[in-house]
Amino acid sequence: MDHDPKVVLMGEDIGALGGVFRVTDGLQKDFGEDRVIDTPLAESGIVGTAIGLAMRGYRPVVEIQFDGFVFPAFDQIVTQLAKMGNRSAGRVRLPVVIRIPFGGGIGAVEHHSESPESYFVHTGGLRVVTPSTPEDAFWMVQQAVACPDPVVFLEPKRRYWDKGEVPEGAVLRSPGDAPRPFGAAHVARPGADVTMLCYGPMVRTCLAAAEAAAADGTADIEVVDLRSLSPLDLPTVMASVRRTGRAVVVHEAPTTLGLGAELAARVQEGCFYHLEAPVLRVGGFSAPYPAAKIEDEYLPDLDRVLDAVDRVLAH
Amino acid sequence: MPDTDVGPAGSPDRAAHVDREADTMIQMLTPEGERPEPTGAALEYAAYVEDVTDDDLRGMYRDMVIVRRFDAEATALQRQGELGLWASLLGQEAAQVGSGRALRPQDFAYPTYREHGVAWCRGVPPTALLGLYRGASLGGWDPAEHGFALYTIVIGSQTLHATGYAMGVQRDHAVGTGEPDRDAAVIAYLGDGATSQGDVSEALVFSAVYNAPVVFFCQNNQWAISEPNTRQTRVPLFKRSSGFGIPGVRVDGNDVLATLAVTRAATERARSGGGPTFVEAYTYRMGAHTTSDDPSRYRIAAEVEEWKLKDPIARVKAYLARSGAADEDFFAEVEAEAKQIATELRVTCRALPDPPPESMFDDVYAEPHAVLDAEREEYLAYRAGFADDTEEVRT
Ligand SMILES: Cc1ncc(C[n+]2csc(CCOP(=O)(O)OP(=O)(O)O)c2C)c(N)n1
Numbered sequence: 235m236d237h238d239p240k241v242v243l244m245g246e247d248i249g250a251l252g253g254v255f256r257v258t259d260g261l262q263k264d265f266g267e268d269r270v271i272d273t274p275l276a277e278s279g280i281v282g283t284a285i286g287l288a289m290r291g292y293r294p295v296v297e298i299q300f301d302g303f304v305f306p307a308f309d310q311i312v313t314q315l316a317k318m319g320n321r322s323a324g325r326v327r328l329p330v331v332i333r334i335p336f337g338g339g340i341g342a343v344e345h346h347s348e349s350p351e352s353y354f355v356h357t358g359g360l361r362v363v364t365p366s367t368p369e370d371a372f373w374m375v376q377q378a379v380a381c382p383d384p385v386v387f388l389e390p391k392r393r394y395w396d397k398g399e400v401p402e403g404a405v406l407r408s409p410g411d412a413p414r415p416f417g418a419a420h421v422a423r424p425g426a427d428v429t430m431l432c433y434g435p436m437v438r439t440c441l442a443a444a445e446a447a448a449a450d451g452t453a454d455i456e457v458v459d460l461r462s463l464s465p466l467d468l469p470t471v472m473a474s475v476r477r478t479g480r481a482v483v484v485h486e487a488p489t490t491l492g493l494g495a496e497l498a499a500r501v502q503e504g505c506f507y508h509l510e511a512p513v514l515r516v517g518g519f520s521a522p523y524p525a526a527k528i529e530d531e532y533l534p535d536l537d538r539v540l541d542a543v544d545r546v547l548a549h
Numbered sequence: 550m551p552d553t554d555v556g557p558a559g560s561p562d563r564a565a566h567v568d569r570e571a572d573t574m575i576q577m578l579t580p581e582g583e584r585p586e587p588t589g590a591a592l593e594y595a596a597y598v599e600d601v602t603d604d605d606l607r608g609m610y611r612d613m614v615i616v617r618r619f620d621a622e623a624t625a626l627q628r629q630g631e632l633g634l635w636a637s638l639l640g641q642e643a644a645q646v647g648s649g650r651a652l653r654p655q656d657f658a659y660p661t662y663r664e665h666g667v668a669w670c671r672g673v674p675p676t677a678l679l680g681l682y683r684g685a686s687l688g689g690w691d692p693a694e695h696g697f698a699l700y701t702i703v704i705g706s707q708t709l710h711a712t713g714y715a716m717g718v719q720r721d722h723a724v725g726t727g728e729p730d731r732d733a734a735v736i737a738y739l740g741d742g743a744t745s746q747g748d749v750s751e752a753l754v755f756s757a758v759y760n761a762p763v764v765f766f767c768q769n770n771q772w773a774i775s776e777p778n779t780r781q782t783r784v785p786l787f788k789r790s791s792g793f794g795i796p797g798v799r800v801d802g803n804d805v806l807a808t809l810a811v812t813r814a815a816t817e818r819a820r821s822g823g824g825p826t827f828v829e830a831y832t833y834r835m836g837a838h839t840t841s842d843d844p845s846r847y848r849i850a851a852e853v854e855e856w857k858l859k860d861p862i863a864r865v866k867a868y869l870a871r872s873g874a875a876d877e878d879f880f881a882e883v884e885a886e887a888k889q890i891a892t893e894l895r896v897t898c899r900a901l902p903d904p905p906p907e908s909m910f911d912d913v914y915a916e917p918h919a920v921l922d923a924e925r926e927e928y929l930a931y932r933a934g935f936a937d938d939t940e941e942v943r944t
Contacts, residue, residue, distance in 0.1 A: 250847040251775035274745035274781050275704055275773050303703065306747060341633045343662075344687055345702050490920065519928070520921045524909035526633050526684025531906035531928075537935065 235265055237405050238293065241379060243270045244280055245297030245333075254299055255335055255394055277307035281332065285315055288328040295379060300391075301336040302345025308353070315384045316359030331378045335391035336364075337435045337486050338533055341526045348523055349487035354386045355464045355496070362464040363416070364388040366437035368398035370414070370461065376406035377416035388463075390435035419467035421474065425456035428543055429474040431497055432484040433460040436534060440484055443539040453543055463493060471497065472504045479510035480546040484534050489517035511549035514542045573785075574831055575811055576801040580859045582867025584806075594810040597817075601806065603874035609650060609805050610865045610875070611883045613642040616666040617862060618887035619675050619894060623665075623682070626898055627840045633684045636663045640803070640835030643861030644768050646670060647808025648736065648830070651816055652696070655723070655733040659698045659711040663768075664738050671697040675890075676897045685901050704739075705746030708765060711737030712752045715761035715819070724762045725822030732820035735763045736812070742773025744789055745781045753793040753827070762819035765790070765827045766812065768802060770834035775847035790827035802830030803861040833859070906932075 235241050243258060243265075249272040252259030262270035273280050277298060284294035298304045304311075311332065318326045338347030354362045361383050365371035371389070378385040406412055414420055422437060423444050432440045437459045444455035458474050460466065475481045481501050483494035494515035501513050516534045524532050575591050577598070578584055587595040620638050627635040638645060645666025652658060658667055665678055677689035681700060692698045701707040715735040718724060723733045743749055744767060756763045769786050771778055782789065787797035800811040808830055815826035833856040837844050869875035910925040 246773075247775040249775070252846070254774070254841070272776050272780055275742035275776070276745040276747060278747050279745070305703075306705075341684060343634055343682065343684070343702060489924075519909065519924050520918075521909050521913045521924075522687070525687050525904060527903040528906045528909055529684075532909060538931070541931065 235261070235269065237407070238379075240291060241269070241293045241295060242287065243295050243297070244273050244284060245271075246273060246275055246280075246299050248272060248297050253297055255389075255391065257333070257389070257394075258297065277303055277305075278310050281307040281310040281315060281330070284330045284332075285310065285318070285328055288330050289326060293329045293331075293379060295331040295333065298332060298334045300342075300346045301334055301348040301350050304332075304334055304350060307332075311354070311360070311384075311386075312357045316357045318359075319383065320359060327382045328384050329379075329382050330384045331375075331381075331387050332385070333375075333387045333389060335394070336388045337390050337392060338523060338529050339392035339435065339486075341529070343526070344523065347526075347529065349485065349518065351386075351388060351463055351485075352487055352492055355493065360384050360386055360464060361417070361462070362386045362388065363462045364390060364434035365461065366390065366393070366422075366434055366459050368396060369400050370420075370459075372400040372404075373406065373412040373414070374416065374461070377409075377412055380406060380409075381416060388434060392435050393438065396438070414461070417462040417465055417467060419461055419470040420459045421456060421470070422459040423455070423457040425454040425478065427453040427478055428455050428480040428482060428546055429471075429478045430455055430457045430482050430484060430539070430543075431460060431471060431494075432457065433463060433493070435486060436484045439534065439536065440539060443536050443543070446536060447540060447543060452540070453547055455543065460493075466497070466500070468500055468504065471501065475501050475505045476508045479508055480549075481509075481513045482516060482539070482542045482546055483513065484516045484539055484542075486518055486533055488520050489515050490520045492517050511546040514546055516542045573787075574799045574801050575807045576804050577807040577810065578804045578864050578868055580803070580864050582864045582871060584868060584872075591807070594807070594814055597810040597813040598806055601809070603869075603872070606806070606865065606869060607875055607879065609646050609809070610862070610869060611886070612646045612650070612666070612669060613805065613862045613865065614883050615887045615890055616642050616646065616669050618891045619669070620665060622891040622894055623679060624836070624840060626679070626895065627682070631898055632679060632682045632840075634839050634841060635682050636839045637836040638663050638665050640833045640856065640861070641768055641770055642666050643805035643865075644766075644802035644808055644830040644832045647802075647805040648738075648766050648812040648828075651809050651812035652736065653730075653733070653816075654696065655730065656816065657692075657696045657698070657711075657714055657718075657733065657735045659707040659714070659735070659737045660700055661704075661707065661738050661740060661743070662700045662702050663740075664700070667738065668695075668697060671695040673697055675894055676901065679894070679898045680901055683898065683901055685904055705743045705748040705752075708737045708739055708743070708749050708752035709755070711735045711763050711765075712756045712759075712761050712825075715756065715763035715825075716759055718762055719759070724820060727821075733762065734816035734819035735761075736816065737763060737765050739765060739767050740773060741767060741769040741771065741778040741786060742776065742781055743767070744786055750793075753790055753795060753825075756825040757794040760822070760824040762822070763825045764812065764815040764819055765795075765825065766815075766830065767828065768830045768832055770802075770832050772834050772838070772844075772848065774838045774842060775844075777848075785829070787827060787829035790825075795825045795827050797827040797829065799829040799831055802832030803859050803864070805861060805865060832861075 249262040498513035649667040649670025787799040
């Protein structure tokens with residue numbers, strides 16, 4: 235925000251409160267009410283006006299309070315925001331960032347634990363990314379703001395409490411400043427036997443699973459943090475699967491038509507002769523997100539991930 | 550419309566502007582517990598509470614005390630880890646009991662997530678509300694049994710459901726027949742923040758053009774989490790509906806009698822075929838937005854102190870005591886009853902079982918769904934296998 239006066243923040247309760255997760259804490263004090271804007275309680279209004287601001291040369295970074303509340307804005311996102319560049323033959327670019335805390339595992343009431351990424355990945359014209367560590371979040375949000383395309387920036391809410399080193403004060407001035415390119419996947423743990431494809435909140439779970447499997451000698455798991463869900467970094471994915479011959483996709487979102495469906499199809503197309511086993515998916519069920527007391531049964535955990543690893547290795 | 554010298558976002562003159570209109574508010578019981586002869590606009594509504602007896606007033610006092618006690622217990626249960634979250638209604642007891650008691654059995658209410666007082670009036674067991682906030686259920690009661698829909702968290706959605714339900718009531722010829730047990734009204738609860746949502750504007754449009762028998766009951770508790778209502782509107786909220794062709798009225802939401810009168814007038818208008826009404830109940834959220842919220846970050850304590858003087862329960866108590874309609878024994882009895890209810894609630898809350906995990910697959914569809922059914926089978930098989938080798942925990 236220091237660097238680019240056109241960047242404005244918009245959202246519900248992002249000012250004095252600093253957002254319900256305090257992500258914007260102190261920013262209104264520093265940058266004023268004109269740049270850190272508490273909006274009326276209307277998500278369609280937030281995204282719709284962000285589109286207009288972007289057409290006027292601003293770079294709105296909007297916050298949707300929780301995943302389950304993005305849907306009033308869904309129309310603006312998929313019918314307007316996503317299509318404007320294409321419709322205007324590139325004359326209009328909408329550098330809007332939509333930040334959404336997503337995913338479950340925090341014991342919340344309904345509409346506060348959902349994983350809506352597939353809806354956005356399914357929509358051409360949007361970029362969809364999610365960091366998995368504090369350092370990645372630090373750089374990725376700057377890359378998202380710098381990006382000329384609309385970006386849906388998913389923040390794994392149960393990892394808000396994770397601690398990690400960040401290069402405080404570092405500013406992204408050119409694309410090369412960030413340690414990893416925007417849109418690139420990252421091999422979070424190299425391994426030889428199975429490729430685990432995951433993102434956001436599940437990266438930590440998968441890394442723990444990999445450590446557990448290494449400790450008891452079951453498998454040497456490679457964990458690929460996708461980071462970008464649209465576009466997918468398929469070269470990194472394919473290179474890994476060609477090496478290991480086995481892949482498991484893990485996400486919280488329902489398995490039906492989730493990212494796993496896309497990845498399994500792409501891997502099958504691109505690595506058919508390298509595969510030793512079918513690509514397996516570990517995800518949520520095709521039911522509404524359940525009450526908090528039983529969400530742990532819905533969410534993939536260490537055991538469900540390792541169960542899938544056992545099954546791909548059994549082939 | 551007054552001055553249109555719109556300053557930068559959030560310029561402070563807006564707060565003053567909205568509040569200047571407070572004098573148009575219907576009030577029947579003053580904060581001091583006096584019941585002056587109705588004049589002006591209040592006169593119009595006085596007829597609706599002419600039949601209210603001392604016994605009725607004692608009843609509403611009892612409701613409010615019990616609801617407040619229950620609410621405090623729920624907050625305590627959250628602090629002790631028994632609930633995941635609680636949205637307190639502290640300060641809004643009169644708005645909820647006054648409107649809830651205006652409803653007839655055949656009426657139907659669409660609540661937000663904070664309507665515990667209305668739930669009480671509709672006979673919804675308080676434990677069912679706790680189950681929701683405990684994370685043990687996603688619903689918990691049968692809407693048809695109580696004329697009370699499930700709580701709605703997505704802001705504003707329920708106003709459209711209420712309108713559609715009211716359109717159904719109309720089609721069923723349960724409006725304007727003059728039969729007191731047949732004609733029905735629908736009431737949609739919403740907050741001040743909710744008035745900004747597109748869904749709410751659409752509900753106003755639909756209800757107006759179809760003349761649907763629905764009452765929009767907006768509890769203006771001044772805050773939408775951290776945002777004062779000056780962030781949602783530049784006109785008093787009750788004026789919002791007139792552009793849609795719907796009359797609006799502002800009532801002192803801390804006055805149970807006036808709220809009863811105004812809601813009765815609005816629901817009777819709906820039942821008789823007169824169409825929708827928008828009621829703004831002017832009140833205050835005395836506590837945090839929910840147990841996850843910290844209001845000290847955005848509002849000053851003095852504001853809360855000021856509203857304490859307008860407490861909705863204290864004024865009824867003062868009136869009952871002063872008029873001789875109730876004595877110390879009565880107040881002590883109600884206190885004891887509220888305490889008893891709270892104690893029982895604490896026990897039933899702690900005993901609420903976790904739902905069986907496989908229940909997440911239940912009732913998703915009315916008829917079998919092959920993919921979901923297969924997922925359930927796989928899940929059960931997985932669980933069964935897991936139980937066999939508990940030895941081999943791999944964490
Ligand atoms: C569509 C949607 N957006 C955001 C939220 C998050 N949220 C929950 S309550 C609330 C404020 C509601 O304020 P108001 O309508 O005034 O009702 P109150 O809570 O004050 O009773 C917000 C923003 C939500 N539940 N639904």
